Amino acid sequence: MLPMTPKAKQRLLMTIVLLAGLFAILKLTYWVHFHQGKIDIQQQSERQLKELVNFLDGALSRYESIPHVLSTNPMLADVLNDQQNAKKVQELNLYLEEIQHVTEASDIYLIDALGIAIAASNWQQPFSFIGKDYSFRPYYTDAISGNLGRYYAVGTSSDKRGFYFSYPIYQQGGKGILGAIIVKVDIADIEQQSTSIAMAGQYQFLISDPDDIVFISSVDEWRLTSLTPLTQTKQYALNASKRYAERPIGELLIKPQYQEDSLSHGHIYQIRAGKNLAQYMDTHHLMTKAGWRVHILAPMKPLLESMPALMLLSASIYLLLALGLLFSSERRRNLQRMQLAQSLLEQRVEERTQDLQQANDRLKDTQDELIQAAKLTVIGSLSASINHELNQPLAALRSYAQNTQTFLARNMQDKALDNLKIIIELTDRLADIVGQFKSFTRKSQGTDSATDLKGCIKQALTIVQPEIDKQGVELDVLLPEGQYQVWGDKVRLQQVFVNIMSNAIVAMQQSSKRTLSIRVNCADKFCISIQDSGPGVRESQMEKIFEPYFTTSERTGLGLGLSISQRIIESMQGQINVANAEDGGAIFHIILPIYLAEERQSS
Structure with a gap:
């Protein structure tokens, strides 16, 4: 016999290493897939077991x-x-x-x-x-x-x-x-319904008693069999109890021996089903009241049948990788290209992340601009009434000033002083009106703080009061006594009230009776109700009314008032909804949590 050359020895060594690696990868593939498959089957069985137990509990409790x-x-x-x-x-x-x-x-x-x-x-x-x-x-x-x-x-x-x-x-x-x-x-009847559930879930089940006798099962031949060896003592006890009358009790062929006192799940048994033994994973639960132990038996056959294909795939991948080692130079170039591609990808991801961050910043700025635009839209729609509200005091100021000149010329100082007091009051009134609208139109910084709820409502009424007077709307306001606070941005909450009140006034333009009702109820939360006497909201519009750019008003508007109002209220951990009142008209409900300083400090 000729001695082996170094090259032949090297080939033999590579072959041995290759076969050893193939054996190891097949064994590892089998173990990993089988282990993960068991975990998946057990998790699914636990969910199915819970559903079956709930069904059985419901079926029995119906008669209890x-x-x-x-x-x-x-x-x-x-x-x-x-x-x-x-x-x-x-x-x-x-x-x-x-x-x-x-x-x-x-x-x-x-x-x-x-x-x-x-x-x-x-x-x-x-x-x-x-x-x-x-x-x-x-x-x-x-x-x-x-x-x-x-x-x-x-x-x-x-x-x-x-x-x-x-x-x-x-x-x-x-x-x-x-x-x-x-x-x-x-x-x-319960067994038949449970069997239908098991068939839909592609598993088998059995229910055993404290003596480990199967009395309900999705498999006929398992019924009235013992999971544990049927000793003479056990048979005598069963006959004495007459629990199963004259029915014969046999032994279920199960390998390995059933562990009746085991509280763990995931045991795999071979159980005879028909002419063959089939492997099942056992997951069980004890129904204490009924004294039943419910077993879900998940078949292992699908998992086992998938193993050869997966192992063949693993072997193919392994062999391809092994053969790839022979082309080390090509592999090296591929690795370089992959590293370059990875670097480019990381660079693109970083650039995309920066773009997304900038987009988010722009989106926030846009949202603030939309809120400001919606406020200005409301002010624009009320501009005629605001001008009317300002012109009256201005006209009165001019008249009182002229009278004061006359009184001073006639040396009637007392009447001139009275006129000056009235002029000062009118000036304060103009300052209040202008100051309120200046505060409302100022761009909010979105800063949350403890906000007086009644103050917000009253300030919102100040803004819409000119339009209320112009349209001849009867105002019905009922606010609770005391001071009540919510946590949020004062200006934005005020905007919500102005939006809803303005919409209500517009909705009542064609109504013979125009009444705007505002109620505040305080229980575990604040419920602010704003109701008008208009025609209400059509059912087809209920689901769309809070969508952006949706409007039913014929006036110029962005259709963003209610959409922005909803976002503002939700940012304050509240809710807003609309319904048609029983006595006619639309009614908006704003639900806000009550602000408690102690809870805010503790949180």
Whole structure:
């Protein structure tokens, strides 16, 4: 045998390394995908388990209060006290039959203190419960003890699986227990609905009792089987309890052995389903009231079937990477190009980030400009009334000044002084009006502070008062006593009130009766209501009324007043909405949180 050349040894070594790496990557791929798949399946199973448990709780709770309600009917205690009265018993049978049809329960029956059924909704059926002894049932024991009983079992008379609710029947005056009323729910119906849910979720489920006996399942052959070994002692206990009547109980073929005391989730079992063993992940939950343990069994088959393709993909990628090492020079150039592309990308990202920051700054400035434009639009629409409001005091000033000259010429100083006082008052009035409009039109800096709510409303009324007088609007204002504050920008809140009041005045221009009502209610929050007597808001406009550029006014406007008002109120952690009042007209509700200085300091 010829010795191996160095080149052949190098090739052999590379082959061994390549195969070892392939084995490692396949093993790692299998472990990672299987581990992540288990986590995904478990998370999905927990959500499905929660939905199924909620459904089961709802299905059972629907019937839980029925025995208690029935126990209040004096007919039941009357029959228990006079069991030999066939007429009363038959009337009760008919009554229970009617209740059974209404509630869709499986059966309803009355047992006496000895556990003997004396009346039942199935009195006319061949398997009627009347005359049967149910004193061995735990629901009888619970009810006779004065408690609400819950129990599930296979009926000894009907051979149907059911869940039983029982409640005691008390002697009049509550001096003693005469018997119990029992409501049986057909588990088969619940099982059928649960199976439909399981089919939609592509999983199987089973419900076991404290003895690990499966009595509800989406798979027929799993039903009435034991999850744990069926020992002779366990079989004897099951026969003694008569929970499953004459139904035979078998063992479920499950590997590895079911861990009945395990509180952890994610165990994988092989369970016989048909002729084959299938792998399932078990996720379970204990329903304490019902005494049920609900198991979601998620099939592992989809995960396992996806493994070969994924491993083949991993092997292909690995081999391609390994072959790529042979072209190191090309790879080096590719890496250089990738680094250059990455640098360019980072540079572009940085530039784009700066552009976005500048765009955000411009957007904020634009928003402030829109708010200012909306305020100026309101002032523009009120300009005629404002001029009228200013012209009257100015005309009066001129008249009083001329009179004062005359009085001084005639040496009537007392009357001249009176005129001067009136002139000063008119000057103060003009200063108030001009100052209020100057404050309103000033561009707000958006600075939040404690703001007097009633003061804002009154200042807003000062601005729209000329238009109110011009249009002949009757003003109805009701403000609470005391000082109330909100947290926000005073000028912007004032703008909201001016916008809504101005819109209300415009809406009432064609109305014969023009009334503007303003109310402030204080509970856990402030509710400011502004109502007009106009035609109201059409239903088709309700959803659009707060949209930007939407307006129903024929006057020149930006259509931004209500949109900006909504943003201002929301920035103050409040809400604004509109509705049509019952007595006609539109009514705006502004909800604002109450400002408490102590809470603001603590926060």
